[in-house]
Amino acid sequence: MKLDPFYLIVDSAAWIERLVPLGVRLVQLRIKNLDEDGLRAEIRKAKALCARHHCQLVVNDHWRLAIEEGCDFVHLGQEDLQTANLLELQAAGIRLGLSTHDHAELETAMAAGPAYVALGPIYPTILKKMKWAPQGLERIRAWKGRVAPIPLIAIGGLNPERLDGVFEAGADSAAVVTDVTLNPDPEARTREWIEKTEQWR
Numbered sequence: 128m129k130l131d132p133f134y135l136i137v138d139s140a141a142w143i144e145r146l147v148p149l150g151v152r153l154v155q156l157r158i159k160n161l162d163e164d165g166l167r168a169e170i171r172k173a174k175a176l177c178a179r180h181h182c183q184l185v186v187n188d189h190w191r192l193a194i195e196e197g198c199d200f201v202h203l204g205q206e207d208l209q210t211a212n213l214l215e216l217q218a219a220g221i222r223l224g225l226s227t228h229d230h231a232e233l234e235t236a237m238a239a240g241p242a243y244v245a246l247g248p249i250y251p252t253i254l255k256k257m258k259w260a261p262q263g264l265e266r267i268r269a270w271k272g273r274v275a276p277i278p279l280i281a282i283g284g285l286n287p288e289r290l291d292g293v294f295e296a297g298a299d300s301a302a303v304v305t306d307v308t309l310n311p312d313p314e315a316r317t318r319e320w321i322e323k324t325e326q327w328r
């Protein structure tokens with residue numbers, strides 16, 4: 128499976144409405160702290176927008192709502208994996224993206240039959256506190272050897288200047304939050320990411 132090399136992660140359908148029409152082809156809806164009705168409405172809106180703009184939607188964490196809303200891709204971390212029902216996800220035909228941060232997590236992820244594996248944080252991230260030190264580019268190379276032909280996503284502290292290194296080390300896609308959403312001009316930054324990743328598309 129080929130994934131787009133630019134993987135945008137946002138925390139609302141409003142962001143999707145704003146940025147996906149610019150040509151984003153892979154987006155994750157990552158919402159924390161919203162009640163079930165609110166989440167369902169966000170997922171529904173995101174799904175409709177993504178369908179309209181030919182963009183692959185990945186729902187973070189909320190796998191049961193993703194099934195109920197007819198979504199086809201879910202991202203789970205290792206803690207999420209402990210409570211998710213993989214058989215239910217499989218029966219619903221949902222593809223699974225999984226986070227990894229060390230070798231033990233990589234073994235767990237590979238055993239779950241993922242559609243992609245994410246490795247992070249490659250560089251320091253300001254989005255959330257993490258217990259792992261930055262992985263660095265060599266770690267991408269090591270992960271690639273274990274994960275291929277399953278796509279490998281790099282995440283954490285990425286920006287357009289860091290993309291050459293990340294892709295040369297073997298990542299298939301680069302995931303980003305704050306470099307776009309905290310940028311003074313998110314639309315211009317999104318266009319920059321799309322252009323910069325064109326050579327790997």
Ligand SMILES: Cc1ncc(COP(=O)(O)OP(=O)(O)O)c(N)n1
Pocket residue numbers: 136155157187188202203204205207224225226245246247255280282302
């Ligand atoms: C592409 C991608 N990679 C990693 C993560 C992190 O997932 P997780 O460890 O479950 O942490 P939260 O994002 O849920 O805080 C991700 N969401 N996407």
Ligand SMILES: Cc1nc(C(=O)O)sc1CCOP(=O)(O)O
Pocket residue numbers: 226227228246247248249251252253254255257282283284285302303304305306
């Ligand atoms: C959500 C997330 N997961 C990570 C992991 O390593 O699993 S790093 C990360 C934050 C990514 O945000 P930014 O692009 O702003 O650094």
Ligand SMILES: [Mg+2]
Pocket residue numbers: 187188202203204207
């Ligand atoms: Mg999670």
